[in-house]
Amino acid sequence: MTAFRTLDSANVANKRVLLRVDLNVPMENGKVSDATRIERVLPTIREIADKGGKVVLLAHFGRPKGPDPKESLRPVAAAVAAHLGRPVGFAEDCVGPTAKAAVDAMKPGDIVLLENTRFHKEEEKNDPDFVKDLADNGDIWVSDAFSAAHRAHASTEGLGHVLPAYAGRTMQAEVEALAKALEAPQRPVLAVVGGAKVSSKLELLGNLVKKVDILVIGGGMANTFLAAQGKAVGKSLCERDLLDTARSILETAKGAGCEIVLPIDVTVASEFKAHAPSKVVSVDAVGADDMILDIGPSSVEVVKGKLAQAKTLVWNGPFGAFELEPFDKGTNAVAQEAARLTKAGKLLSVAGGGDTVSALNHAGVGEDFSYVSTAGGAFLEWLEGKALPGVEILRQR
Ligand SMILES: Nc1ncnc2c1ncn2[C@@H]1O[C@H](COP(=O)(O)OP(=O)(O)OP(=O)(O)O)[C@@H](O)[C@H]1O
Numbered sequence: 001m002t003a004f005r006t007l008d009s010a011n012v013a014n015k016r017v018l019l020r021v022d023l024n025v026p027m028e029n030g031k032v033s034d035a036t037r038i039e040r041v042l043p044t045i046r047e048i049a050d051k052g053g054k055v056v057l058l059a060h061f062g063r064p065k066g067p068d069p070k071e072s073l074r075p076v077a078a079a080v081a082a083h084l085g086r087p088v089g090f091a092e093d094c095v096g097p098t099a100k101a102a103v104d105a106m107k108p109g110d111i112v113l114l115e116n117t118r119f120h121k122e123e124e125k126n127d128p129d130f131v132k133d134l135a136d137n138g139d140i141w142v143s144d145a146f147s148a149a150h151r152a153h154a155s156t157e158g159l160g161h162v163l164p165a166y167a168g169r170t171m172q173a174e175v176e177a178l179a180k181a182l183e184a185p186q187r188p189v190l191a192v193v194g195g196a197k198v199s200s201k202l203e204l205l206g207n208l209v210k211k212v213d214i215l216v217i218g219g220g221m222a223n224t225f226l227a228a229q230g231k232a233v234g235k236s237l238c239e240r241d242l243l244d245t246a247r248s249i250l251e252t253a254k255g256a257g258c259e260i261v262l263p264i265d266v267t268v269a270s271e272f273k274a275h276a277p278s279k280v281v282s283v284d285a286v287g288a289d290d291m292i293l294d295i296g297p298s299s300v301e302v303v304k305g306k307l308a309q310a311k312t313l314v315w316n317g318p319f320g321a322f323e324l325e326p327f328d329k330g331t332n333a334v335a336q337e338a339a340r341l342t343k344a345g346k347l348l349s350v351a352g353g354g355d356t357v358s359a360l361n362h363a364g365v366g367e368d369f370s371y372v373s374t375a376g377g378a379f380l381e382w383l384e385g386k387a388l389p390g391v392e393i394l395r396q397r
Pocket residue numbers: 194195196197198218219220221237292293294316317318319320321322323352353354355356357374375376377378
């Protein structure tokens with residue numbers, strides 16, 4: 001299944017190991033609010049450090065347009081150190097003299113996190129010169145970032161062309177677990193897609209509807225579909241330039257025999273704030289100043305009914321702004337029902353995504369799903385059957 005080289009065959013002692021991890025973790029008030037992605041990469045960090053490797057962590061954070069202190073990984077370095085129980089150094093750049101000085105000073109077993117790779121626009125372009133600059137600080141490259149493996153970026157893919165490449169333990173575990181759970185899923189398969197990354201995920205749904213039997217659309221994603229059906233969505237998150245794409249996805253679904261489930265009622269508020277005054281309205285009665293922040297109770301009942309029909313659930317993206325009470329109600333209710341059905345042996349449930357994992361933990365059911373992946377966008381692309389560049393590069397070498 002894993003036709004790629006793993007740490008079992010890597011000689012890391014005394015080597016500078018560029019370890020790509022996904023530290024794109026949810027933050028609240030400058031603090032990591034869900035450490036699942038950090039927890040998942042600790043075994044690989046420990047293994048390399050304990051074998052005498054110098055662990056040089058590479059990661060991105062957010063989607064900065066250039067260097068931006070608000071998107072610095074510095075607070076995340078402190079969180080990694082706290083979870084690891086070992087010191088983690090930090091360098092204010094991932095290439096150039098600052099990075100070189102930090103790496104040159106490392107001893108076997110040391111761990112250093114380099115600043116956000118996306119502070120350089122060349123990262124996302126997979127620019128060969130930038131790849132070389134990154135590679136200058138490493139002898140081998142280990143990728144443990146399955147959740148960023150759908151990006152063919154310098155640190156997630158490019159490095160695999162110029163350095164000996166290996167899969168870390170989380171990469172290995174994610175690919176194996178998803179293949180085991182979903183290669184031949186029991187039908188009906190129900191997919192839930194919600195969340196806020198509408199522009200980057202919406203187009204994926206065109207392929208997904210050909211693979212699943214029921215697609216439940218929630219969160220910010222649903223607003224674009226509601227608008228595509230001519231409904232008013234007020235001040236809600238909505239990608240107006242993707243309305244045609246949404247319509248064509250609805251058509252594709254019809255042709256593929258995939259049932260699409262959209263909210264029938266929603267919870268609206270006039271501001272994106274915890275405890276903002278809110279009300280439940282029909283999707284036909286959203287006002288011009290309203291912001292849809294959750295699905296409503298009738299929609300929850302509809303989704304529960306669909307869950308009862310399904311044998312397999314795949315879920316990415318919360319139903320609402322679950323970080324802000326009371327807009328966590330829809331996500332909590334559906335997550336708890338999915339967990340109940342899973343525990344009763346009636347449903348195989350797989351969920352993925354940085355905020356999705358956080359939402360399941362928030363609902364108190366993070367441990368009750370059959371498998372929880374740290375990947376969101378990568379998970380969806382994997383479900384579509386797409387080859388992920390950051391996984392393929394590991395297979396090739
Ligand atoms: N109706 C809504 N309006 C605005 N934001 C919403 C709405 N519904 C959900 N969200 C937001 O969506 C965010 C999560 O979406 P996202 O697509 O990033 O999911 P994810 O699980 O983190 O996936 P990935 O790992 O790809 O980032 C949450 O911060 C939540 O507040």
